[in-house]
Amino acid sequence: AQTVTQSQPEMSVQEAETVTLSCTYDTSENNYYLFWYKQPPSRQMILVIRQEAYKQQNATENRFSVNFQKAAKSFSLKISDSQLGDTAMYFCARTALIFGKGTTLSVSS
Amino acid sequence: GAGVSQSPSNKVTEKGKDVELRCDPISGHTALYWYRQSLGQGLEFLIYFQGNSAPDKSGLPSDRFSAERTGGSVSTLTIQRTQQEDSAVYLCASSLDRGWTGPSEQYFGPGTRLTVT
Numbered sequence: 001a002q003t004v005t006q007s008q009p010e011m012s013v014q015e016a017e018t019v020t021l022s023c024t025y026d027t028s029e030n031n032y033y034l035f036w037y038k039q040p041p042s043r044q045m046i047l048v049i050r051q052e053a054y055k056q057q058n059a060t061e062n063r064f065s066v067n068f069q070k071a072a073k074s075f076s077l078k079i080s081d082s083q084l085g086d087t088a089m090y091f092c093a094r095t096a097l098i099f100g101k102g103t104t105l106s107v108s109s
Numbered sequence: 110g111a112g113v114s115q116s117p118s119n120k121v122t123e124k125g126k127d128v129e130l131r132c133d134p135i136s137g138h139t140a141l142y143w144y145r146q147s148l149g150q151g152l153e154f155l156i157y158f159q160g161n162s163a164p165d166k167s168g169l170p171s172d173r174f175s176a177e178r179t180g181g182s183v184s185t186l187t188i189q190r191t192q193q194e195d196s197a198v199y200l201c202a203s204s205l206d207r208g209w210t211g212p213s214e215q216y217f218g219p220g221t222r223l224t225v226t
Binding site: 004006032033035037042043044045046047050052091093095096097098099100101102 | 140142144149150151152154157168198200202204210211212213214215217219220
């Protein structure tokens with residue numbers, strides 16, 4: 001089965017701290033796309049960052065970056081300088097159809 | 110432009126009734142997806158429409174679930190004879206014509222929270 005696993009159901013950090021959310025996946029394909037989506041309490045899901053498996057360079061979007069380890073099938077999300085607005089559920093996805101169960105991140109002051 | 114919209118935002122129905130959930134994708138997006146999000150669970154893929162191709166219905170949990178997309182735009186997800194286990198948030202998303210394996214970002218609607226009593 002092609003699955004995406006997020007092993008941390010919940011995480012809590014203080015403002016300005018750095019946090020890493022883990023994600024592993026299973027696939028037999030060589031090229032594919034990986035995504036991290038954020039779902040705040042408003043329920044509106046938005047894309048945080050995406051990575052093409054073909055590219056070795058880790059994707060970065062402002063305070064968000066990934067550590068993509070293709071051989072290990074690992075795709076973790078690092079949030080630097082955490083802000084209160086980062087409080088949300090974060091979903092890792094491989095392609096558009098395969099999502100993990102999510103990690104609820106709480107950022108406190 | 111406008112994002113993906115869904116209606117209603119909340120729906121309470123009695124067990125055994127039929128419900129219809131509506132999704133208006135972003136104009137020009139040919140790919141449309143329906144997901145179910147149950148409490149504490151991730152997104153469960155239900156159905157995927159791509160242009161004029163036959164939809165991928167592989168995620169529909171039972172024959173009580175069906176969906177259609179008229180004119181390549183608006184989509185309706187229908188649940189017949191609702192059961193309590195159907196209670197969940199139903200999310201719709203659309204993306205550009207790159208296929209479900211491609212790089213295109215999905216744009217999600219706000220979801221419909223369905224409660225079956």
